[in-house]
Amino acid sequence: MDTFSSNSSSVLRLQSFDLSPQVTYVAFVFAMLSYLSILFCNLVLLITITMNKSLHQPMYLLLFNLPINDLIGSSALLSQLIKEILLDSRYIEVSNCIAQAFFIHIYAVGSLFILTFMSYDRYIAICNPLRYNTIMTNSLVVRMIVIGWLLDFFLIGALFALVLRWPRCRSLITQPYCDNPSLVNLVCADTTINNIYGLLLTASLQGLSVGMVLYTYLQILVACFKSKRSDTKSKALQTCATHLTVFLILEGLAFLTIISYRIKEISPHIRRLVGVSIMIFPPFLNPIIYGLKTKEIRQKIMLLFCQKVVKS
Template sequence: MTACMLYLLFFFPLFWFNFRQAQMGNDTYNSLTLQLEGLRITETNKYPIFIFLLLAYVFIFIANVGIVLLIWSDRSLHQPMYLLFCNLSINDVIGNSLLVPRVLADILVPPSERLMHYYECVMQAFTTHMFSTNAHTVLMTMAFDRYVAICNPLRYSTIMNDKMVIKLTVSAWGVAFVLVGILLGLTIRLNRCRTMIMNPYCDNASLFKLSCESVFINNVYGLTFTVVLLSSSIGSIVLTYSKITVACLTGKSKSLNSKAFKTCSTHLCLYLMMLVSGMILITLHRFPQYAEYRKISAILFNVVPGSLNPVIYGLQSQEINKCLSNIFHLRKVKPTI
């Protein structure tokens, strides 16, 4: 009897601990409710950050939608250059609309209440990666348009017809959709044993880190995905702009060279801004001690390009400036009696 009592006293805590661990494991195994870590901000900084992100999102929405409506309504802007740019504006609106409002809502609630459904998290991760991937593919199509316009001006209208614009647009969105679809598909297949998203929003890396299974395939495809996308993007930009530079240096038309410089400098500025902000985010992933800076840069990676794209492109484009000035001039003119 004494031996039995000692046996129970010794092993009962171990049995109870294992039972509780198994119970907790069942609660978190493939749980559909996830918790976001979000931004770690103080009460003092909470409202200034909230107001800044809110104003930035409102500006992104109004500026990009305004550019799209202006290009759509004015027939003089129905040119391949502006029609392709509409894809970038639409991409900025969609990407930020499914990200910033959720971040704003999480800022106002305690960390323990920042909950998200798994399928909502997957959708947000898909949109996030579509946003960044599509930005590269759209800018690649815009680079091709500038190359044809400057290096083959006499054949520009023949090459860049309506069918070609549609093909480039479908290719830009289709390639991004397939690449990101495979990326998220490899992650969805994994079983989950954790529920904490160590990020202010959901992305592919945050999702597959919830799994206790091997993520070797995910890492290999993710690395291949990044290398192929950046190599294609940087390679196409370097190739097209090298040929554009040669064409401008050998050409004798000063007006054509001046117009080429304006449009190409604008496009190159948009590309470099997106590339640098993305490189900063990738670099900060390698330094866990700067986790909070990484979170902030992840949000700014979406907000900053979306805010500056319509400003930079709109200010540099004479046609868009002319249309805007005509609209505001008509509004200022009042009928006289």
């Protein structure tokens, strides 16, 4: 029986990676360097978009939300993970566990919303270029962003409201971090409604997001092949390739995470590593991909650093 097994307990126990002292040091350095790299890359992207009025356009206003969302997800995971490794502690306060799980799910849903909005923006820009400025106004983009974040918080809030209403009879989190399935496993009541809502939420969001991206990119490919201007076609495909790469990385890691939980023969250590990878690699790679592949952002970042060097 768990040491902390009552609902009144304010402490939960996490399933750690069970690392040796030598490997623990390496894991700490990796986690710290990953977090610092994620902070640096995403803050550079945020500062670049903020400081350059030429980037205050619909595409970049949508992109601005991606590093914010990535910082939410990576901070929710890595801040607790670094603390766990540093203090060699497997325990977490219930309130901290709920907060971590909440923001991890906010990150997951937010990623789908933002990338879906960005695919729609690219669809209008390439398939209806003459009407782009009329359709994708800054006011429309701001409304899309606000509605997306409000819907994100509402859907995840409802998810957690369902699980937090039940008493707990267990205290062991079977992951090195907290998420909704782990919290549901602590409940000693019938969680059928929670499971149905979680499955419907996941299926509907994935279906809508993947469906929208597939539809928009099929239309974009058709428009590119019909275009007689090779320079326009090349620029359109390059812009879309950047967004599609980011989307495929997220979906690929999400797919591997789901598969790892379904295949019982997979090592628990590999399952945990796959689980944390979706909150490390996309937040690290996204700003690098956009910084390197988007000409306007690449130029502004180089200009920003050149100015800093000259001033110093």
